[in-house]
Amino acid sequence: MKLPNILTALRIACIPLVVLVYYLPFADHLYYAAGIFALAAWTDWLDGYLARKLNQSTAFGAFLDPVADKLMVCVALGLLIEGHSSWLLTIPALIIIGREIVISALREWMAELGKRASIAVSMIGKAKTSLQMLSIFILLSQTPDTTTAYVGLVLLYISVVLTIWSMVQYLKAAWPDLKSGM
Template structure:
């Protein structure tokens, strides 16, 4: 177990903490949940940086890191959809969660074909993740209907647009293999 992998495990362990703190009946709970989410999001950047810098990339880390990200984002989006109870927020949340399911399945299938590299993470995917994390941080830390929540919703829509764009790029790259047996 190396430092990057420990950070990834910590990120997963912080997910229930975000949920518990978010629902606490205190005035500071939204800020606390947003703060914990920000710490967890920072470990995403830090574990990748350290894995490359210290040459500590592992198969376990390559598997667990994207799982941790998807869990963290999906759990937070589900909580926010429940709290906001607003179709305006639900639409990008469904797009983001749905894309993660489709691309995870596509990557698994492409790996079985030995073509995992054709659906590797792109710069658009990294930008999408950054916008998702920022949007979720803003939405967790603000009250629905506030200016901060509005900025968070707009940012989430920007992330959803990048989500669709990156999904299109991945599907386009895999399309010849997807339709080969039709």
């Protein structure tokens, strides 16, 4: 197994650890959960960098990397929905989760058509992911109704705008194929 794939697998292994630490009743548990999340998010950048630099890109890595990202984001948003108990957080979280499901299904369908490259990750998608990770990190580290939590929430809303924008881009790119399949 190549180093980038090991890092991706470690990112997936961090998910239950984030959940466990988030719920453990000890001082600063939220900071530790957020720190583990940040470390896992950093491996997303690192595994991609190493795969390119070391020429270790694999089909398995191309499959597993986006799965790891989606699992990380969706599980963390689920924690935040429960932990913050606020419709202000729940609505953008559900939009993000819904978009991830739609785009995953679209990518799978386009791959079956042999056209997965037509919906490759864009710069908007990369910016969306970075902003989501930052906002989730901030929100995981805070109890609700703190000033810093509101900053995280604002960043989450900005990431929702990028989430919708990137989804529209992917759907537009796939539209000719979607239309012909109707």
